[in-house]
Amino acid sequence: MNIVPYVRRTQFYETDQMGVIHHSNYIRWFEEARVDFLEQIGFPYERVESRGITFAVLSLSCEYRSSVLFGDRVHIATGVADCGHARMTMAYRVTDAASGELRTTGETRHFFFRKEDARPVSLKKAIPELYDLFCSLKPERR
Amino acid sequence: MNIVPYVRRTQFYETDQMGVIHHSNYIRWFEEARVDFLEQIGFPYERVESRGITFAVLSLSCEYRSSVLFGDRVHIATGVADCGHARMTMAYRVTDAASGELRTTGETRHFFFRKEDARPVSLKKAIPELYDLFCSLKPERR
Amino acid sequence: MNIVPYVRRTQFYETDQMGVIHHSNYIRWFEEARVDFLEQIGFPYERVESRGITFAVLSLSCEYRSSVLFGDRVHIATGVADCGHARMTMAYRVTDAASGELRTTGETRHFFFRKEDARPVSLKKAIPELYDLFCSLKPERR
Amino acid sequence: MNIVPYVRRTQFYETDQMGVIHHSNYIRWFEEARVDFLEQIGFPYERVESRGITFAVLSLSCEYRSSVLFGDRVHIATGVADCGHARMTMAYRVTDAASGELRTTGETRHFFFRKEDARPVSLKKAIPELYDLFCSLKPERR
Numbered sequence: 038m039n040i041v042p043y044v045r046r047t048q049f050y051e052t053d054q055m056g057v058i059h060h061s062n063y064i065r066w067f068e069e070a071r072v073d074f075l076e077q078i079g080f081p082y083e084r085v086e087s088r089g090i091t092f093a094v095l096s097l098s099c100e101y102r103s104s105v106l107f108g109d110r111v112h113i114a115t116g117v118a119d120c121g122h123a124r125m126t127m128a129y130r131v132t133d134a135a136s137g138e139l140r141t142t143g144e145t146r147h148f149f150f151r152k153e154d155a156r157p158v159s160l161k162k163a164i165p166e167l168y169d170l171f172c173s174l175k176p177e178r179r
Numbered sequence: 180m181n182i183v184p185y186v187r188r189t190q191f192y193e194t195d196q197m198g199v200i201h202h203s204n205y206i207r208w209f210e211e212a213r214v215d216f217l218e219q220i221g222f223p224y225e226r227v228e229s230r231g232i233t234f235a236v237l238s239l240s241c242e243y244r245s246s247v248l249f250g251d252r253v254h255i256a257t258g259v260a261d262c263g264h265a266r267m268t269m270a271y272r273v274t275d276a277a278s279g280e281l282r283t284t285g286e287t288r289h290f291f292f293r294k295e296d297a298r299p300v301s302l303k304k305a306i307p308e309l310y311d312l313f314c315s316l317k318p319e320r321r
Numbered sequence: 322m323n324i325v326p327y328v329r330r331t332q333f334y335e336t337d338q339m340g341v342i343h344h345s346n347y348i349r350w351f352e353e354a355r356v357d358f359l360e361q362i363g364f365p366y367e368r369v370e371s372r373g374i375t376f377a378v379l380s381l382s383c384e385y386r387s388s389v390l391f392g393d394r395v396h397i398a399t400g401v402a403d404c405g406h407a408r409m410t411m412a413y414r415v416t417d418a419a420s421g422e423l424r425t426t427g428e429t430r431h432f433f434f435r436k437e438d439a440r441p442v443s444l445k446k447a448i449p450e451l452y453d454l455f456c457s458l459k460p461e462r463r
Numbered sequence: 464m465n466i467v468p469y470v471r472r473t474q475f476y477e478t479d480q481m482g483v484i485h486h487s488n489y490i491r492w493f494e495e496a497r498v499d500f501l502e503q504i505g506f507p508y509e510r511v512e513s514r515g516i517t518f519a520v521l522s523l524s525c526e527y528r529s530s531v532l533f534g535d536r537v538h539i540a541t542g543v544a545d546c547g548h549a550r551m552t553m554a555y556r557v558t559d560a561a562s563g564e565l566r567t568t569g570e571t572r573h574f575f576f577r578k579e580d581a582r583p584v585s586l587k588k589a590i591p592e593l594y595d596l597f598c599s600l601k602p603e604r605r
Contacts, residue, residue, distance in 0.1 A: 054194035060520045064487040098524040202378045203348040236344045240382040338478035
């Protein structure tokens, strides 16, 4: 499956008084990239939700390598870093669209739950084809 | 009824690269001040909602008089500018807490609707005591 | 000059607990559309700034006609509503990309100032070709 | 030194359509708590900046333990987790103000640089009394 990076233009309102994109925005960009990723693999957010399942963020991390400025265009390469029955980890790599220079890397860890009663569920049981898809996208361990 | 201004500290993440608080944040401060105002008049948001009613923004306006900086403390004086059966208008006046200098003024217009089916309702019929309260807080026309 | 509407995908983080896009985000979308508009007319933000001039928001207004949901795609048609030596007004019209239904309209009023000393300037004197361009884009009065 | 937790009221505009505070906001709350912490230890942001030094976020992490709702009040206990010549780590613990229940934990790692030329600096050399203060606040290793 050929997944292309999510392209994001930076916005003026995302800058701070240091003249760079404020660090909190990258967490939102990861979400945008995740939504885009789910669409690219054929499981857009609403399709997951139509199965009565949704997912939430358990934890996240972000490393800032170099600044992003207003007007920059970035690529956010998104992938499955780890997959489990009930939890999965996604990884993000933000690079400058023009120079390819690395800007930020990050990870978000998620769990799945039933919308009906907010109970955590095994994705493997609830939507096995999505579970299989996620696991198939995980990079091989060598 | 003695209603005191809402006090708001500005945040670093609210600044932009011009070195001032980004203009979009004032719209959010108006909401904070509105929530505080409802509490001060004894009708906090959850009390309105417990009656099956909620309200949404129909329109808003904002005039920027002078800049607010990171670290500033502002006062937001909030009041009822107009009240009707189905709609009401709130007015906001943001001043610097230290100097009293005027920073921003604004208005938001709201309508009320039933949470159940999203149908607009007359506040006068749905929660008459809140309607009366709003109207009693409206400044006298001379 | 053929100016196309700015296309904007809504984001999950822009929703609120009423299940719709929070009203404060439209103010940010107007800014995005404005930046895009300046690019389309050949005067991107950085070109204005390279002339030592920048502009700020004097006032704004926004009317909410119908809700926008997560996953919606909107078109934001942007234009010059009024132009003066020192001030200009831009108008925005947000419609659903799929249905064409009107979602929101708004206006922002701006003034121009020198970056060097923050003094207001006449755009007509500072960047006459941009002033002329803005005025030429203003709809005819009948 | 007796440092009290930062108290934060949640805002309506911070909710998302799942009906909880959107996870990206905690990153902003950490910043608010950090600014408050610096004030409490007698080194407010502007005092650091008046020495020609500022600091940026190198990396961060956040673990979400339980949801925070609109109207909740949270305490954010903030401290120095690690201190070095050029880098420091701060830790945050968000609890519900009413129940004391743990909501979120997080860390942010920072480096220091000269505002003048954006060059990284040793805090120990640039502002030795702040460096000593940070290190004195680090919990003892047992």
